[in-house]
Amino acid sequence: MLDPALLRRSPDLVRQALAERGDPTALDPILALDERHRNLLAAIDQARAERNALSKLLGQAHGLLAKEGPDEPLPEKLHPLLALVGGSAARVGPTLASVIEAGGSVVRERGEQMRVQEQEERQLAQELHRHLLRLPNLPHSSVPRGADASANVVVREWGRKPQFEFAPRPHWELGEGLGIFDFERGAKLAGARFYALKGAGARLERALGDFMVDIHVREHGYTELWIPHLVRREMMEGTGQLPKFEEDAYRIESDDLFLVPTAEVPLTNFHGDEILDAAQLPLKYVALSPCFRREAGAAGRDTKGILRVHQFDKVELVKLATPATSYDELESLVHDAEAVLQRLGLHYRVLLLCTGDLGFAPAKTYDLEAWSPAQQRYIEVSSCSNCEAFQARRANIKFRPAPGAKAEHVHTLNGSGLAVGRTMALLLEHYQQADGSVNIPEALQPYTATGGAPLTAIGPGARA
């Protein structure tokens, strides 16, 4: 969600930024709604102030009435009542009882009016909120302008395209040939775009996930989290998947829960409705989780292999940072993700997405794309973004810059570190041999072997 104050203060700036994102959705209806809403609020405010004042005096009058009796004249300090009731002692009558009666009916009337106004106000507020939730984030000033992916900028490349003395085969052929992918049975179980892994394939999936999490925990200082894979609707709203993209998500109707499309949702919302100490920031979390996506609208794309499927594993990185450091944190987040590809020896490039290719919540995004020798193209294996306060505002995540200071929204960042399924696919293609076998890169071998360093204890101070 954008800062409503910004919309009011600099509508032109916002309009322009939204246009650059290719989403010139009318800001103007929102501004109009906002104005109506605020006017109404002011009116209600004033009406309520008057009613409160009257009520308070009436309360005192009631007190006197109980003590003194109904025919007491109105004491001096309650004379303001007469003005509020809209009469003089002569018209209303000089006694306590008569003033109370007149006052009561005035308040009742005003209450009726206010009730109507309040109802309208609530509707306006809701409508405004609905609109605001559908407005995408504004691009950061360092984001290149462009209408679509063709305007993305290659920031750097790492490694080299592997050369083969034979025609490299695509991962789905390799996987089926080795008997480690089973597309048919996956589809039998759950339908198209689901698959199964077998033997070394299943092991490789687990190994890759562990390998990635360990790097981030041990070397990059992230705290591992294990989180629910089903989340409430509000969490999906918090990170921006809802309300606009509900058709992309799997939903459990009986409980109105959603299967997470990415661990970004539970990780980012982990501190929802909290005020954090500045000293704890940045918070860095990593989780390995399955991701569920309906891929609505992707019909016909990437139908072969495991690049576009309804369920895959992903290691996700999330940071909560102060606004002052969030862009530095974004750079280091990208490096954290890159480290995994480097360790695996996979050639990749880093892409800075242009305004038109930016997702809904991010202000700035780098994509990591690894090379597919078989398809002769780069495949996205990670997307690292700074969402600034966009998600924090929705999820209500704040921090206190200094003790006693006013709480501000944190900046939220997220990035894949990495998508496990796609990484496995590209790894198979990279390390394939002429005979259809595949070598396991050295860095991964401790994880594909059984055993490893045993966990001997869990306790305070233990490094997980």
Next chain:
RNA sequence: GGAGGGGUGGCCGAGCGGCUGAAGGCGGCGGUCUUGAAAACCGCUAGGCGCAAGCCUCAUGGGUUCGAAUCCCAUCCCCUCCGCCA
């Protein structure tokens, strides 16, 4: 699934229908004292909107009332016990 308890400020926790935006404690901040620190003592310390006056917020919505954190109804959420169970 059955029965019950509960949702109040950064946290814990009180709160006769009006003087309660809310006692008390913890935590935090500032001060006194001290060579310094601790302890002790004193003071300050919810959020939102608004230039301000002021208004809103005691889970959410509705109702009763001149007036609701306090009474009634509905919804959501949390917890406890029992049953079932990886």
